[in-house]
Amino acid sequence: MMETPKELVTAAMLVIGDEILSGRTKDKNIGFVADHLTAIGIQLKEVRIVPDEEDKIVAGLNALRASYNYVFTSGGIGPTHDDITADAVAKAFGVGIDIDPLAVAVMRPHYESRGVEFTPGRMRMARIPSGAALVENSVSKAPGFMLENVIVMAGVPNIMQAMVLAVTPVLRTGAKMVSRTVTVRRPESEIAELFAGVQKEFPDVPMGSYPFSDEGGFGANLVLRGVDAGRVEAAEGMLLRRLKEQGMV
Amino acid sequence: MMETPKELVTAAMLVIGDEILSGRTKDKNIGFVADHLTAIGIQLKEVRIVPDEEDKIVAGLNALRASYNYVFTSGGIGPTHDDITADAVAKAFGVGIDIDPLAVAVMRPHYESRGVEFTPGRMRMARIPSGAALVENSVSKAPGFMLENVIVMAGVPNIMQAMVLAVTPVLRTGAKMVSRTVTVRRPESEIAELFAGVQKEFPDVPMGSYPFSDEGGFGANLVLRGVDAGRVEAAEGMLLRRLKEQGMV
Numbered sequence: 001m002m003e004t005p006k007e008l009v010t011a012a013m014l015v016i017g018d019e020i021l022s023g024r025t026k027d028k029n030i031g032f033v034a035d036h037l038t039a040i041g042i043q044l045k046e047v048r049i050v051p052d053e054e055d056k057i058v059a060g061l062n063a064l065r066a067s068y069n070y071v072f073t074s075g076g077i078g079p080t081h082d083d084i085t086a087d088a089v090a091k092a093f094g095v096g097i098d099i100d101p102l103a104v105a106v107m108r109p110h111y112e113s114r115g116v117e118f119t120p121g122r123m124r125m126a127r128i129p130s131g132a133a134l135v136e137n138s139v140s141k142a143p144g145f146m147l148e149n150v151i152v153m154a155g156v157p158n159i160m161q162a163m164v165l166a167v168t169p170v171l172r173t174g175a176k177m178v179s180r181t182v183t184v185r186r187p188e189s190e191i192a193e194l195f196a197g198v199q200k201e202f203p204d205v206p207m208g209s210y211p212f213s214d215e216g217g218f219g220a221n222l223v224l225r226g227v228d229a230g231r232v233e234a235a236e237g238m239l240l241r242r243l244k245e246q247g248m249v
Numbered sequence: 250m251m252e253t254p255k256e257l258v259t260a261a262m263l264v265i266g267d268e269i270l271s272g273r274t275k276d277k278n279i280g281f282v283a284d285h286l287t288a289i290g291i292q293l294k295e296v297r298i299v300p301d302e303e304d305k306i307v308a309g310l311n312a313l314r315a316s317y318n319y320v321f322t323s324g325g326i327g328p329t330h331d332d333i334t335a336d337a338v339a340k341a342f343g344v345g346i347d348i349d350p351l352a353v354a355v356m357r358p359h360y361e362s363r364g365v366e367f368t369p370g371r372m373r374m375a376r377i378p379s380g381a382a383l384v385e386n387s388v389s390k391a392p393g394f395m396l397e398n399v400i401v402m403a404g405v406p407n408i409m410q411a412m413v414l415a416v417t418p419v420l421r422t423g424a425k426m427v428s429r430t431v432t433v434r435r436p437e438s439e440i441a442e443l444f445a446g447v448q449k450e451f452p453d454v455p456m457g458s459y460p461f462s463d464e465g466g467f468g469a470n471l472v473l474r475g476v477d478a479g480r481v482e483a484a485e486g487m488l489l490r491r492l493k494e495q496g497m498v
Contacts, residue, residue: 018457021293022426023283024472025459027276030298034272044270046305047298049279052457056295079438080458080469081445121441156460177271189328192370196330208267208301209329210274211405220329223273 008227009042009174012064015049016057016075016085017155028157029074036164041173042070052076057088065092065150070171072164075155077144079121086145089152090129100128103143110141136166146170175227180236184248187211188220194242195222202235204228257476258291258423261313264298265306265324265334266404277406278323285413290422291319301325306337314341314399319420321413324404326393328370335394338401339378349377352392359390385415395419424476429485433497436460437469443491444471451484453477 013033019025030047037044045068050056057076064071076085090097103126104118111118125142128134135144135151137159144153144163153163184191188211199207205226212219222239226232243249262282268274279296286293294317299305306325313320325334339346352375353367360367374391377383384393384400386408393402393412402412433440437460448456454475461468471488475481492498 015296018455018474019459019472020279021283021296022428022474023280023285023287023293024428026280030269031272031275034270036272038272044272045300047264047270047296049296051294052455078458078460079441081441081448082455082457116436117439119438119441121438124441125438179271179273187365189368189370189374190366192328192330192368192373199330206267206301206331208331209327210268211327223268225267225271 006041006175006227009070009172010045010068011037011042011070011072012046012048012068013044014057014060014064014071014073015047015155016052016073017049018051018082020049020075021051029155029160032157032161033072033074033164036168038177040168040171041176042171043174043177052082052084054084054088054091057085058092061089061092061150065148069149071150073150073152074160077125077142077152077154079119079124079142083124085152086127086129089147089150093129093131093147093150095130095147097127097129099123099126100134102134103128106134106136106143107141135163138162138166177225177227178229178232179223179225180232182222182224182236182239182243182249183219184222184243185216185219186248187218191220191222191243191248194246194248195239198235198239198242201238202231205231205235207235255290255424255476258319258421259294259317260286260291260319260321261295261297261317262293263306263309263313263320263322264296264404265301265322266298267300267331269298269324270300278404278409281406281410282321282323282413285417287426289417289420290425291420292423292426301331301333303333303337303340306334307341310338310341310399314397318398320399322399322401323409326374326391326401326403328368328373328391332373334401335376335378338396338399342378342380342396342399344379344396346376346378348372348375349381349383351383352377355383355385355392356390384412387411387415426474426476427478427481428472428474429481431471431473431485431488431492431498432468433471433492434465434468435497436467440469440471440492440497443495443497444488447484447488447491450487451480454480454484456484 132145381394381396
């Protein structure tokens with residue numbers, strides 16, 4: 001009996017921060033989110049990086065949340081005046097934003113235990129749009145949040161990673177992409193025709209060629225991906241047979 | 250006499266490739282482009298990462314080329330069937346695409362000297378949209394191209410870098426962002442109010458706070474940016490005075 005194929009669940013990521021666009025900070029969050037979503041069965045389909053400007057954040061968020069099942073944002077929820085993401089999210093959804101008593105309750109003991117003051121900057125991090133659920137920050141307590149299909153996370157990599165893991169149990173996941181890689185030690189231009197021929201026979205198995213060069217010369221990793229493991233394996237089998245016929249593997 | 254202030258020149262980047270979105274490949278091109286454009290006086294204002302799907306590439310490209318002075322694309326101009334960027338660019342501009350004799354002339358001697366065949370895959374890399382100018386590839390010869398304000402580059406990092414440098418002399422550049430960084434060894438939440446006060450006095454000097462933690466505890470890099478060096482320095486002076494008054498530096 002055939003299993004009912006699981007549907008695809010898609011996501012986009014919105015990275016918020018002038019420092020990424022100026023080159024001052026090199027993003028480490030996109031790769032983590034890409035790996036994690038792939039592993040749990042959510043397809044990351046688009047990423048946008050925008051500056052700390054309200055209109056850019058609102059426009060990016062509204063475009064992405066209408067097009068994908070989930071949107072993950074990183075950056076701009078800290079204590080300083082340039083942290084405008086929470087306000088921009090509230091504006092994008094047309095909802096209010098205010099100090100959230102639950103956020104305060106989570107943060108206060110953390111500061112008290114360390115003998116530090118609940119400054120206005122820290123209080124700013126407890127401002128949460130109406131209707132959002134908090135996302136736990138196991139590192140430094142000031143929470144992220146989830147509003148409808150939008151998950152708002154910090155930009156500091158270890159905090160963002162903790163938030164991704166914290167929100168994972170409530171995410172709907174779908175079919176997982178299976179991938180197989182065939183490594184050929186030829187320049188990719190010499191296997192291009194053969195590879196295109198296999199792609200034509202398996203239009204439902206997207207195939208990509210990723211060239212590399214090392215001490216051994218040129219090569220290409222031929223990657224076959226799909227949600228149906230049987231089809232991916234069949235495509236891999238045909239690719240390997242044809243490469244062998246040409247003496248290429 | 251006042252110098253005429255140089256205008257701002259803006260850019261966006263469109264990264265094309267399933268492998269970035271699946272996490273298989275970690276992007277190294279965004280950071281390079283961000284650093285380089287900042288250094289030459291072009292403001293990178295937005296980045297999008299899209300899959301190897303024609304409609305996504307066309308939509309992203311048309312949105313970005315209408316909004317910024319330049320758009321830099323990376324990825325999807327290799328020899329295999331999944332390399333569809335050149336066709337997507339032609340479609341976005343509504344122009345034809347065909348084998349370009351100049352591209353062939355650049356590529357042929359490279360292959361001949363190495364005794365390799367000009368395969369159909371390699372010929373595919375000579376397909377250039379009508380009206381585009383070639384961008385030199387000093388690494389492996391198959392060129393990028395520039396069509397109006399769009400610069401189309403390879404995804405392999407060392408080739409992309411060579412293409413960015415090759416196209417730089419023909420780019421119009423504008424005012425350069427000057428930046429000053431003040432490092433404070435306090436949690437950013439404790440300097441947030443003071444910092445916001447300085448921002449209010451210098452609304453033309455965007456200021457950002459970037460927290461860090463190391464063996465010495467918590468800290469924040471306070472970054473002041475602007476195209477007017479005098480204003481950035483004046484803002485830095487006020488910030489330093491106020492931090493000193495509070496015994497924070």
